[in-house]
Amino acid sequence: MSEDQDLGITQSKTHNTGEWYAEVVQKAELANYGPDGMSGFIITRPRAYELWERVQSYLDTRFKQTGVQNAYFPLFIPEGYLEREKEIVEGFDPEVAWVEQAGRNELEERLAVRPTSESIIAPYLSQWIRSYRDLPMRVNQWTSVVRWEATETKPFFRTKEFLWQEGHTAHETRADAWTETMCRLDQYESTYEDLLAIPVLRGAKPEHDKFPGADTTTTVEALMPDGKSVQGATSHYLGTGFADAFDITYTDTNETSQVAHTTSWGLSWRALGALIMTHSDDQGLVLPPTIAPEQVVIVPIWQTETKETVIEYAEDIADELDDADIRVEIDDRDEQNPGFKFNEWELKGVPLRAEIGPNEAAEGTVTLVHRPDGESITVEQSRIVEAVQEQFDSIYAKLYTNAEETLKSNIRTAETRSELLGTIGQHGGYVKTPWCGNESCETAIKDEIAAEIVMVPLSNDVTDEQDSIDAHTTAGSDDTTVGLDGGSLDLTDSTCVVCDNPALETAYFAKSY
Structure with missing residues (x-):
């Protein structure tokens, strides 16, 4: 098999969606499957992890703007902590992984590998909160959790260990806690619609499907091209159940003890699965400029006698874009022809390709090509930064519009x-x-x-x-x-x-x- 054949996507998104998705994930260098004997785990490659970091940065900035502080809590949760909130045990027990032995010694109390962290965070909120002056209290952690899924796993959509953030807050009143719940739902909606170019529906989970122990579970739902829904993120109003179980109380202005109202909210790397599934095509990964590791790839095209001139001009263009904080890569490899480079960067999802040959170098222009549909435009070097930003906006609009049309019609x-x-x-x-x-x-x-x-x-x-x-x-x-x-x-x-x-x-x- 040639390198070109090995690069190509062989499965059809329309007809073999599952196989197509798995092939894109692997060939676009996003993930590998875990070791033998560890079904349901994946190795997250640097390219995918950078996507996750950009989601993290986007959300973390907005969390902090609204009073959230990051913290970290242990991976292991004592069984007794889980038992203090019985609904958590009943809700997650089939998926909980347990540690019963340390070295050669059996533990006196089993430790759960966290399926979620309410039962380890709530006891410490109880210690930290004394007065109404301590409220609202907002903490978040970026971490991983383990849920031993019995169902079929799929990279990023459903794995036994996954990355996520989980926020936990305590408030004086139910109205304050509800406002918090909706604030986080707004931020999740923005993450999908303003960062990932994916429109979502907002709603609540039915009573029987809400988060164990919650009063209300709200959700953003994204529709995938194969007609299936993805639970994009959830924000829970927990009422006073966890506060009662873990004694999260405060003294109000009348020196009377009151039970706090709490929330929790989380978004996982399932968002990456939705990103890949929604926008990618039979040529490979497609990424919006907002999140792509490389927003522009410059492919110089030369003959021996024009190589020096073309490369020098390409480097000048790259410097201009870099100075404008545009993520740019020059692919000047000698060993690969332009066609191979085009295919490889299309497979990796780079939103905009800049083609520079002898004519562009002589005329002071650049040919820009959109990844989603191949639309091309020739622009003057003098306005390259402005033109690239315009093309970013156009590409994002295309991706969002296509996804919105899919949602509306379904x-x-x-x-x-x-x-x-x-x-x-x-x-x-x-x-x-x-x-x-x-x-x-x-x-x-x-x-x-x-x-x-x-x-x-x-x-x-x-x-x-x-x-x-x-x-x-x-x-x-x-x-x-x-x-x-x-x-x-x-x-x-x-x-x-x-x-x-x-x-x-x-x-x-x-x-x-």
Whole structure:
């Protein structure tokens, strides 16, 4: 097999999505599968880790602007800590990895390898919080967690160990905690839409699928090109359950002891899986300029007699871009021809290619080529920085628009069980239906077609601490933060599509990763 053949993607995104995705991940040098005997683990290569660092930087900056401080808590959690919040044990127990022995000695108490950190962070919030003056308290950690998934794993989408951030906060009132919950959801939405060029829907998880121990779990959901949904990030209003279990209390202005209201929120490297799946194509990885390790690759094209002139001109262009903080790479390898270089950088997802040959060097121009669709434009050197920034904006808009069109065209409505099953079976995507609120009706659909309720519309109508926090939009309400074609159905006189009992909510069914 030639180098050119080895570079190419052999699977079709449309027809063999899973195999195509795995091939892009490996050939674009994002990840390798873990050692034999460690199914479900991956080796994250530098290129993918840099993508994760850019997600981290984007979010970390916004967290800190809103009062969050980073901390670090142990990888291991004593079993007794988990038992203090029984819902955590019941929710995660099948996926928890346990350490029972250290060296040759059996431990007196088992240690859980953290599946999440509420039970190790909450006891310390309890120690640190004494007075209303200590509130709000906001901490976050960038770390990894382990969940021993029994289902099929897929790099970045679902692995037994994964990277993420998890934030934890404590507040005086439920209204303050709800505002915090929505602030983080806003930041996650921005990460997808303003950094990754992926539009999302916002909503809440149904009652039976919320985070164990939470009062309300909110989510951003992204639709993949194969019609499956990705839970992009979640933000949880935990109520006072964790605070009661771990004695997170404070003394108010009247010197009375009060129980704090807490939140937790997290985004994982599943965002990278969504990035790869959404934008990439049969030539390989496609990245928006906002996150690409190299935003521009310059490919000089020369003959022997013009090499020195072309290379010198290319270096001048690279210096100008570098001075403008544009991430630029010159590919001046002698051993590879321009066609090979084009294919290799397309495979790696670089958003913009600058082609410079003898004509460009003589005329003081640069030919710029868009990765997503091959559109090209010739610009003057005198405005190269401005022109490149313009092309970045154009490329980002193309990627976002394509993803938005996919989302908009794949939100459908079903009023009967047969319509729901038929629509998901034929088209995938999101199908919104009237729902009675009972888990058994979701289970009936899940058993038949492997689709589940990924979200219900979300109400953000909380004005003060006396208001009850209702995560779900009431029947017929227009008060919803779900964008695009989302939102609630008019449930007046509607019945559940499964059981025919009165419908209380709008459910979004989809197959999911």
